[in-house]
Amino acid sequence: MADTVIEVCSAGPDSLGREAQLVQWLRGRGSVLVGYSGGVDSAYLAAVALRSLGPGRVLAVIGRSASYPMEQWATARAVAAQLSLPLLEIDTGELDDPRYAANPSNRCYFCKSTLWERLVPVARARGLASVIDGTNADDVGDYRPGARAAQEHGVESPLAVAGMSKADIRERSRALGLPTWAQPSSPCLSSRIPYGSPVTVERLRRIEAAERALRDLGVTGDLRVRDHGDLARIELRPQAIGYWSAVDRRARLAAAVRGAGYEHVALDLAGFRSGSLNVLAGVHAG
Amino acid sequence: MPGDMAALFASDLAEAGLACRVEARERLAIVHPEPGHHLDVADDTARRHVVGLGRKRGFTHVAIALAEAGG
Numbered sequence: 001m002a003d004t005v006i007e008v009c010s011a012g013p014d015s016l017g018r019e020a021q022l023v024q025w026l027r028g029r030g031s032v033l034v035g036y037s038g039g040v041d042s043a044y045l046a047a048v049a050l051r052s053l054g055p056g057r058v059l060a061v062i063g064r065s066a067s068y069p070m071e072q073w074a075t076a077r078a079v080a081a082q083l084s085l086p087l088l089e090i091d092t093g094e095l096d097d098p099r100y101a102a103n104p105s106n107r108c109y110f111c112k113s114t115l116w117e118r119l120v121p122v123a124r125a126r127g128l129a130s131v132i133d134g135t136n137a138d139d140v141g142d143y144r145p146g147a148r149a150a151q152e153h154g155v156e157s158p159l160a161v162a163g164m165s166k167a168d169i170r171e172r173s174r175a176l177g178l179p180t181w182a183q184p185s186s187p188c189l190s191s192r193i194p195y196g197s198p199v200t201v202e203r204l205r206r207i208e209a210a211e212r213a214l215r216d217l218g219v220t221g222d223l224r225v226r227d228h229g230d231l232a233r234i235e236l237r238p239q240a241i242g243y244w245s246a247v248d249r250r251a252r253l254a255a256a257v258r259g260a261g262y263e264h265v266a267l268d269l270a271g272f273r274s275g276s277l278n279v280l281a282g283v284h285a286g
Numbered sequence: 287m288p289g290d291m292a293a294l295f296a297s298d299l300a301e302a303g304l305a306c307r308v309e310a311r312e313r314l315a316i317v318h319p320e321p322g323h324h325l326d327v328a329d330d331t332a333r334r335h336v337v338g339l340g341r342k343r344g345f346t347h348v349a350i351a352l353a354e355a356g357g
Contacts, residue, residue: 194312228311228314231311231316233314233347233349234349234352238330241327241328241333242327242328242329242330245326245327245328246328250327250352251352253352254352254353264316264351265351265352266316266349266350266351266352267327267349267350267352268347268348268349269317269327269333269336269337269348269349269350270333270337270347270348276347
């Protein structure tokens with residue numbers, strides 16, 4: 001939680017002004033289909049779109065697959081229910097694409113291509129003017145091959161257009177009463193598997209079970225179980241490593257992750273790093 | 287050569303007082319302390335030192351093995 005508070009505090013003084021730009025942009029489009037995961041960004045975007053345009057002009061769509069965490073799915077549904085957000089769920093099945101399952105460093109391109117190939121026709125069929133996603137201003141410089149797929153399908157990113165950073169989005173989410181405002185980032189489960197190592201349903205289930213077991217032990221905030229085959233490498237918030245390093249707690253971490261199906265367990269000494277496996281693979285932004 | 291990197295890293299750690307075996311998985315190093323030795327993982331400075339030694343040897347990630355007994 002401490003990390004999140006710091007991030008909110010770093011929001012610019014004019015996050016409300018940027019939100020006004022976002023509202024203006026949405027009203028200019030008139031109606032939108034939101035690619036919706038229930039994460040911090042897409043939940044905020046859907047909420048603002050709903051407030052700006054009304055329920056008849058907004059449709060949030062969840063793309064379901066094995067790489068989408070069940071916990072995230074539950075959150076997405078709960079937030080949509082809280083907001084009375086029109087919601088549609090579609091199976092995407094990106095694991096059926098061998099180019100995705102081979103897990104190249106541009107894996108996200110194939111995932112997002114599959115997603116937008118399914119969602120763009122839905123928007124057309126329902127007469128929605130624009131398909132939008134939750135890419136924010138902080139994402140723009142990152143290595144994100146999925147962004148190319150969005151571009152190719154004409155998907156727009158109004159949070160980035162309005163210059164809204166993650167900190168802005170958290171701050172405004174809190175102001176709007178969204179339960180997602182302090183939610184840790186939760187990229188897809190495939191992001192826990194090193195590039196070049198195949199993505200399978202079994203591996204995704206094992207990762208999800210290990211992370212759930214760690215949450216059940218009381219691990220909070222950013223957490224990743226990186227899947228290195230028979231070895232699980234746990235990344236905790238750096239501030240949490242001290243607490244979990246007591247001998248009895250380490251044993252509980254190890255037992256929880258072994259219970260999910262890993263033979264060996266290790267604790268990363270640097271702790272959680274977003275894009276950690278990009279570093280391992282030598283993939284850089286730009 | 288991950289094997290060479292591992293041996294050199296293990297040697298660095300031994301000089302720093304931690305007798306251990308280092309297992310290399312590409313650029314990930316897994317540190318297995320010898321029986322009777324342990325790294326004070328709760329100590330930020332000690333942890334950063336170990337990570338720094340690993341990076342000097344070419345590892346991008348350094349992790350400590352969690353044994354059955356929590357070692």
